[in-house]
Amino acid sequence: MRALTVIPSQKGSLQVTDVPEPEPGPGDLLVDGMAVGVCGTDREIAEGLYGSAPPGHRRLVIGHESLGRVRAAPDGSGFRSGDLVVGVVRRPDPEPCLACAHGEFDMCRNDGYTERGIKGIDGYASQRWVVDPDYAVRLAPELAEVGMLMEPTTIVAKAWDQIEKVGARSAFEPRSVLVTGAGSIGLLAALLGVQRGLDVHVLGRAGGGPEPALLAHLGATYHCDGLEELARRVRPDIVIEATAAEEIIVGVMTITSPYGIVCLLGVSTPGATIPADMGAVNRKIVLENDVVIGSVNANLRHYRLAADALARADVAWLSRLVSRRVPLEDFAEAFAYRPGDVKVVIELDGTG
Numbered sequence: 051m052r053a054l055t056v057i058p059s060q061k062g063s064l065q066v067t068d069v070p071e072p073e074p075g076p077g078d079l080l081v082d083g084m085a086v087g088v089c090g091t092d093r094e095i096a097e098g099l100y101g102s103a104p105p106g107h108r109r110l111v112i113g114h115e116s117l118g119r120v121r122a123a124p125d126g127s128g129f130r131s132g133d134l135v136v137g138v139v140r141r142p143d144p145e146p147c148l149a150c151a152h153g154e155f156d157m158c159r160n161d162g163y164t165e166r167g168i169k170g171i172d173g174y175a176s177q178r179w180v181v182d183p184d185y186a187v188r189l190a191p192e193l194a195e196v197g198m199l200m201e202p203t204t205i206v207a208k209a210w211d212q213i214e215k216v217g218a219r220s221a222f223e224p225r226s227v228l229v230t231g232a233g234s235i236g237l238l239a240a241l242l243g244v245q246r247g248l249d250v251h252v253l254g255r256a257g258g259g260p261e262p263a264l265l266a267h268l269g270a271t272y273h274c275d276g277l278e279e280l281a282r283r284v285r286p287d288i289v290i291e292a293t294a295a296e297e298i299i300v301g302v303m304t305i306t307s308p309y310g311i312v313c314l315l316g317v318s319t320p321g322a323t324i325p326a327d328m329g330a331v332n333r334k335i336v337l338e339n340d341v342v343i344g345s346v347n348a349n350l351r352h353y354r355l356a357a358d359a360l361a362r363a364d365v366a367w368l369s370r371l372v373s374r375r376v377p378l379e380d381f382a383e384a385f386a387y388r389p390g391d392v393k394v395v396i397e398l399d400g401t402g
Contacts, residue, residue, distance in 0.1 A: 051068065051176060052069075052378060053068075053069045053175060053176035054176070054396065055069065055111050057103075057108060057109055058098070059101070061097050063098070064385070066379055069111065069176060071178065072178055074122070075180070077124055078181065078182055079122070079123050079135070079180060079181050080120070080121045080178065081178065081181060081186075082118055082177070082399065083118050084119055084198075084397070085395050086115050086175045087199065087393055088384045088394045089115060091114070091168065092112055092113070103170075104170055105170070107172075111176050113396075114165065114173050115199075115202060116137045116174035116179075118135055118136070118179065119133070119134055128183055129186065134188065134191055134193065134197055135186045135189065136189060136198075136353070138187065138350060139168070139348075140163055140166075140349075141164045142163055143155070143160045143163050146160075147159040155349055156349045156352070157349075175378075175398065177398055177399070187350070189357055190360075190361045192365055195369055196371070199372075200360060202235055203242075204352045204355075204356040205346070206290070206315070207352045207353075207355040208347070208348045208355075211351070212343055212345050213290075213311050216311050217311060225248065226251065226288070227248050228251045228286035228288070229243070229253070230289065231252075231292030232252050232261040232272070235316075236254075236290075236292040236293075237392065238371075239290045240252050241363060242359055243270070243288075243290075244268045244269055245363075248288075250265075250270035251270065251271045252271070254274055261392070264367065268367070285306075285307050287307050287309075289302045289305065289311070295316070295318075296324045303331050303334070303340075304330065304334045304335075308338040308339065310341075313345055314342065314344045315345060315346070317346070370392075372393050372394075373390060373392045374391065374395070376394070376396055
């Protein structure tokens, strides 16, 4: 069986290799891999920046934005052959913290969790894989071409879930949201904002490729002007930050309307320093009861929320988020950035 593997912490080690066929344990699903999406995390693992192989293994099968079709399912699993599924990425700490013990393994406090394709467990970029039914989520059949968007959608589903929990500390009826960043995460965050009936604005780069048209189709507004000028016009109640750019991160903390919520999704590279008036930032947050939260990963509830959001979305619009599809053997093409890319997908089933 062929799989896309890497030697963690070794740059240039990404390659397609032969790996043993998976052996389903009692109760496991056997799944034919259809596709995986490629994201910044995959690229950083390929660059040797982080990642860890399963215990006793030298190489890690990467890929966490999964999509597969069930080949075999045991009785009583809740699945059957032919079901379209994605696999959950994170597994709780075997010595669970309080959060893991309550199914909130995305909020693990022990750092003992594992993540498929990232930390300690092989991922989904293989022609076949197995998964415990408790960590598999069924997708609607009409999402067969776009189901690999499920995992990034879980990230924004969790973000919205957290925003709404924070908003519930008092009466909160947001009207407008600003999303900074028009990559796949930003576009999916905009989709879920539109589904909530909000006035959605997205800040991207000048000369954006397909993003302005994609957002116009949603009924959202694309901007490429300065953050401060945009904020004066929009005065957002909610900001979802998905650029990881330090200047933008600091900037969004002071642009919400009173009692605003900023959710940070972008992950910055350590070491960057910028001048900032943190006294003004603190004054704004404290005097206006603002909140800044970080959010990453997702648990089973967020996967189900994401599945529901994708089922309600326009599949033709979702298909336009997939910029390129490449066969497994041409994986290097998927890791090479091209202008206009939103989401690049590696096909595992030989269709290319």
